[in-house]
Amino acid sequence: MMIEAIEGIVVKEKTYGESSKILDVYTPNYGIISVLSKGCKKIKSSLRAGSNLLIYGIFHLRYKPDKLSTVTAIDVKSYFKEIKQDIKKISYATYLLELSSNVEKQAKTKEIYFILKNALLKMEQSFDAEALTQIVEFKYLSYLGVMPNVEACNLCGNQTEILTIVPNKGGFICKECYQNEKLYSPKTLKLLRIFSILDLAKIDKLEIPLQEKKEISELLDEYYEDYTGLYLKSRSFLKKLIKFQ
Numbered sequence: 001m002m003i004e005a006i007e008g009i010v011v012k013e014k015t016y017g018e019s020s021k022i023l024d025v026y027t028p029n030y031g032i033i034s035v036l037s038k039g040c041k042k043i044k045s046s047l048r049a050g051s052n053l054l055i056y057g058i059f060h061l062r063y064k065p066d067k068l069s070t071v072t073a074i075d076v077k078s079y080f081k082e083i084k085q086d087i088k089k090i091s092y093a094t095y096l097l098e099l100s101s102n103v104e105k106q107a108k109t110k111e112i113y114f115i116l117k118n119a120l121l122k123m124e125q126s127f128d129a130e131a132l133t134q135i136v137e138f139k140y141l142s143y144l145g146v147m148p149n150v151e152a153c154n155l156c157g158n159q160t161e162i163l164t165i166v167p168n169k170g171g172f173i174c175k176e177c178y179q180n181e182k183l184y185s186p187k188t189l190k191l192l193r194i195f196s197i198l199d200l201a202k203i204d205k206l207e208i209p210l211q212e213k214k215e216i217s218e219l220l221d222e223y224y225e226d227y228t229g230l231y232l233k234s235r236s237f238l239k240k241l242i243k244f245q
């Protein structure tokens, strides 16, 4: 059988037998695939270092579609060492792995993989983990079918005098169409627009003021709780963690 070299990120791991693991590897072309890493828990195994959660690398596989593939070698491209040294960062990263796995189930597109990969690489380079997570969460609304219109008033199409964003009205609302809904700051609205078109790989500066972060967090809570139908354990953990800091 052919060995294929496939780029991927380990999004889940579980023990298999005494010395092996089954890894769920998120790949751009095949989506999330389960692979057997045989004997990887043995001290001398060459698969040991790469057979862990949150590893980005090239996986050499005996690839079997719809069956358990076997990994024969792993060239690790990143261990995400910086992330793994910080409880807050690792919580954000773990959440992104779980979120991305769920979004991937809803929409089969490699764009989700690249958003996840680029967000993790930027997090590893010490860009703000919370801001990166907000950008990813906002971008994923598109694959969950609930991306708000952030280009014009969703009711009348007016591109000027945008006043706020209203989830149950599908996005931006202008002065004329406004009916006493919750207001968001102009800066928050501008950031959401930037988030929607931003290429994460090209970020070289990322500073979101606290007030805007808070507003965006509230808005994303509303979307994820009321519109996406996703309940994620790591998300509620993350919310508690941030609250107690």
Ligand SMILES: [Zn+2]
Pocket: 153, 154, 155, 156, 157, 158, 173, 174, 175, 176, 177
């Ligand atoms: Zn309007």
